[in-house]
Structure formats: structure tokens, C-alpha cells
Amino acid sequence: MQFHYINKLIQLPEINVKNILFDDKTGVVYLSVEPIQYVQPCPYCGSHDVHRDGVLYHRHVRHLPLANWRTLLCIPAVNMECQECKAHFVWQYAFVPPKKRYTKAFQHQLMKQGQGVTVQSMSASQSVPYSTAERYFKNGLQAERKHTQMTCIQDAVQRHQLVLGIDDFAVRKGHSYNTGIHDLKGGNMLDIISGRKQEDLQAFQQTSSYMHLLNPVAVVMDLSYTYHKFVKETFPQAIRIADRFHVNRYVTDAMHAVRKEVQQKLSTQARKQLKRHHQLLETRYDALSKEDQTTVQTLLNYDNQLKAIYEWKEAFIDWYDLSLNAQQAKQMLEQWYRQGHRIQHKAVESCLQTIKNWETEVINYHRMRFTNAVVEGRHNKIKAIQRRHFFTRNRDVYENRILVECNWAYMQDII
Known part of the structure; x- marks a missing residue:
């Protein structure tokens, strides 16, 4: 029977498929294989004068699935004798390490499938023991980390x-x-x-x-x-x-400090509305829906100081977006400082002092916008x-x- 298509599917060029057996109960396909070459050079002295001395036993090695069938390769352990150094050795396959039950391709697949899932789910999906999946995943992960980090650096x-x-x-x-x-x-x-x-x-x-x-x-x-x-x-x-987003947090924190003080002075219904929709105040106005914009306008009408600090917060967003260069940014920042001082609130003054202390680093955003x-x-x-x-x-x-x-x-x- 010809198995050249199966040979292409398993992608292991050093072996040929001799026979194939399907087990419908377990969903496993057994592929009996043999090396393409008749003899292998001696791993000790490198001599090609090697005598083939029969097959000792067959190994069952798990490989990549074929059309949702779990694939087991029946690999012969061919006994070899070197005529030069008289050493005895067993045929060594490049696609599977000695005494291992999984091919290198299958081990690599376990490592890849571990991205974004737990080892337990990976173990269940591949029908392998948890300890095996974890061991191969960790070993592959270590090798992948070295390659990945070296490439990135x-x-x-x-x-x-x-x-x-x-x-x-x-x-x-x-x-x-x-x-x-x-x-x-x-x-x-x-x-x-x-x-x-x-x-x-x-x-x-x-x-x-x-x-x-x-x-x-x-x-x-x-x-x-x-x-x-x-x-x-x-x-x-x-x-x-x-x-930018860390700096902006200082501004929004100052705004909420004012908002919490304003809440205490409002009626019960207005206080509930302001507290329920306080997150809308953080979002830039032009990014809100029309309905949310109407809600924000209603909240700002509760208190003039709340309206002033909201406009101050929006001006800071505009400063980030509209400043063309560092020189212009410095001039616009001075105007923003004056706008903040007019609010006359302790939280705002603290925020302004922090930004003044880091003014050079804050303005550097307009030199390289990252x-x-x-x-x-x-x-x-x-x-x-x-x-x-x-x-x-x-x-x-x-x-x-x-x-x-x-x-x-x-x-x-x-x-």
C-alpha cells in the first residue's frame, strides 16, 4: 500500500510509513514507520562501517494529530554495531529525543497552545497527563523566552x-x-x-x-x-x-475633590444625580454621546465652581491636543495655570504645584508625542x-x- 501522502502529512522526512491502523474506540491512529536509511553512522567514532543487528523493540511516540485523530508512531529501536570501535547503539531519531514519548513537534505544539490558557485546559484538550503538559510547556516556554527576549533586545x-x-x-x-x-x-x-x-x-x-x-x-x-x-x-x-495619562490623573483627582465638596451642598436629588454620573465628568466632552453631553450640562448647572473646574479640566485636554510645539505649549500652560488659580481651591493649587515641579517633563510630550x-x-x-x-x-x-x-x-x- 502506498503511504506517500501520509508521509507528507506527518512532515518527518527521515522515516517512511509502512502501515496504518485506526482504533475507532479510542480515536487513535497507529502509524508503523521505519527509517529511510538502512544504517546510521556511529555516534561515538563517526564511522560509516556499521552493521545492522535487528530490531530490539518498538516505541510508541505521540505526534501531531491527523484530521482530529490522535497519532501514535510505532518506531523501531534498531540495534546497530560499529565495526571500527565495536560499540553497540540504538538508532537515534532527530524528531524525538531518546527515551521520550512525544515528538519535538508535539512538544512545540503544547508550548504554543499554552498561550492564553491554563495548563489544565491544555492537558484536557490534548489528552496528555497534567504533569507532562506542564513540564513540556515550561521547558518550551523557557527556550521561547530566551529567543523572544533576545530578538526584542x-x-x-x-x-x-x-x-x-x-x-x-x-x-x-x-x-x-x-x-x-x-x-x-x-x-x-x-x-x-x-x-x-x-x-x-x-x-x-x-x-x-x-x-x-x-x-x-x-x-x-x-x-x-x-x-x-x-x-x-x-x-x-x-x-x-x-x-500624559498619569499627569491627567492629577487633574481629574482635583476635579473630583471639588465635586465631592459640591455634593455636600446640594439637595438630595441633585446629590444623587451628581454621584451617579460622576464618571461622565472624567471623559472629554467631545467624546460623549449627545445624551451624556446633556447630562453633563445638567450636572454643571448645579454649581459655578464645579463648572469652572470642569472647564479647567477640558482646557488641559485641549492643551495636550492643540499645542503645536514645546514653545507654544509653555505659553498655553501659563494661561492654564492662571485659569486654575482663579478657582481658588486647595486641591487645584496642589495639582498646579505638582505640574509646575515637573513642567519640563510634562512639556517634553510636545517634543516627542509618546x-x-x-x-x-x-x-x-x-x-x-x-x-x-x-x-x-x-x-x-x-x-x-x-x-x-x-x-x-x-x-x-x-x-
Whole structure:
């Protein structure tokens, strides 16, 4: 019987299919195979003067499925004797390691299918023991992490006008944090730093050999003194950009502080309305639906101070969007300061003082318009990974999962 089509399907050029058997009860197809070559060179001395000494036994090795049939290869363990060094050895197959029950292709498939799912669901879908799926997934993940991270770092080193993003994400909120380093232009994650304190960043800088190879023109981060000091020491030539969305949070927090005071002075019905729709005040006005715009106008009519601070918040959004360059941005920011001072509220004054302290970094956004918006989205994915894997205790496995899954789309684009 001819099996040349089956040989193409299994994509293992060193063997030929001799026979095929279907087990309808278990949904397994057994493929009896044999090596294409009659003898194999001696693995000890490299001699081709080798004598074939029969088949000792057959191994059952799991391979990629064929049309939803679980595939088992019946591989002969051919005994060989070298005529030069008199060594005895068993035929070695390139597609499966010695004494293993799964082909390398199947192991790679397990690693790929682990993206975005738990090991338990992967084990059930592939009908393999949990411990086996977990072992192959972790081993493949480690190799994939090395390849992925090396590729991302090399691209970042070679990138023209490299822009980095630095931000922390919680392992356990309020207790332990990690810091991520991101290539904003390339859209990938370069590394994870354990912790966010100054000593953690310095230790990472000393142990990471590639850091001195990076030459960013700008680094985007929040208003953390620790990060700014780290970037100033590590990349003194790069401009430091205060992340737009972190800066805007100071403004919205000041607005809500005023809103909460206004609520206390309103009637019961008005207070309930303002509290129920307070999130509409955060969204920029032109992004609201007509119905929501009407609701916001109703809320602003409750108090003049609330209306003034809402207009002040909207003016800050316009400052980010409409400033053409850094020089114009500085002039418009001075006008915005004066608008805020007229509100005469402690929370507003505190916000203005913070932005004045970081004015250079805030205005740097208009020199290179980059934000950490993609980084924040990646943090949501990391939180999902942590919940899905129950906060993996093994630090290496934890980092491997994050770096591989967060860079998965980027690596697929390269391939």
C-alpha cells in the first residue's frame, strides 16, 4: 500500500510509513514507520562501517494529530554495531529525543497552545497527563523566552530614535511590584525588574549587560522620582517625558475633590444625580454621546465652581491636543495655570504645584508625542496572566510567561 501522502502529512522526512491502523474506540491512529536509511553512522567514532543487528523493540511516540485523530508512531529501536570501535547503539531519531514519548513537534505544539490558557485546559484538550503538559510547556516556554527576549533586545539596540517606556505593575497591590521596560516604537516588552525601589533598579542595571547598548532618545514614565533618577543616571542623553495619562490623573483627582465638596451642598436629588454620573465628568466632552453631553450640562448647572473646574479640566485636554510645539505649549500652560488659580481651591493649587515641579517633563510630550498607553494595556494582560496561573510562585516561570505572551503578537509579525 502506498503511504506517500501520509508521509507528507506527518512532515518527518527521515522515516517512511509502512502501515496504518485506526482504533475507532479510542480515536487513535497507529502509524508503523521505519527509517529511510538502512544504517546510521556511529555516534561515538563517526564511522560509516556499521552493521545492522535487528530490531530490539518498538516505541510508541505521540505526534501531531491527523484530521482530529490522535497519532501514535510505532518506531523501531534498531540495534546497530560499529565495526571500527565495536560499540553497540540504538538508532537515534532527530524528531524525538531518546527515551521520550512525544515528538519535538508535539512538544512545540503544547508550548504554543499554552498561550492564553491554563495548563489544565491544555492537558484536557490534548489528552496528555497534567504533569507532562506542564513540564513540556515550561521547558518550551523557557527556550521561547530566551529567543523572544533576545530578538526584542536586538531590535531595540538597532532601532533608530528608540523610545522606551518604564512603568510598574502590581504583583500584590500595596505590597509587591515589578517594573517593566518597554520599546514603545517596536511595541514589545524588553524585560521585567523585580521591585520598583531605587536599589532594585540599580541592581538590575549592574546585572543587565544590554542596558549600556540601548541608546534611547526619550523615556516615558510617570512622575516617580525613583524612575526619573534611574533614567537620568542610565540614559543621560534621553529626554524624560511625563506620561500624559498619569499627569491627567492629577487633574481629574482635583476635579473630583471639588465635586465631592459640591455634593455636600446640594439637595438630595441633585446629590444623587451628581454621584451617579460622576464618571461622565472624567471623559472629554467631545467624546460623549449627545445624551451624556446633556447630562453633563445638567450636572454643571448645579454649581459655578464645579463648572469652572470642569472647564479647567477640558482646557488641559485641549492643551495636550492643540499645542503645536514645546514653545507654544509653555505659553498655553501659563494661561492654564492662571485659569486654575482663579478657582481658588486647595486641591487645584496642589495639582498646579505638582505640574509646575515637573513642567519640563510634562512639556517634553510636545517634543516627542509618546505615551505609556500601550504599556497600561499590557499591564491588564499581565494581570490576567497572574489570575489565570494563580500568581505563579516560581519567579523564572512567572517572567517567562509574561515576556512570551506579551510579545507573542510582535514575534508573529516578525515570522
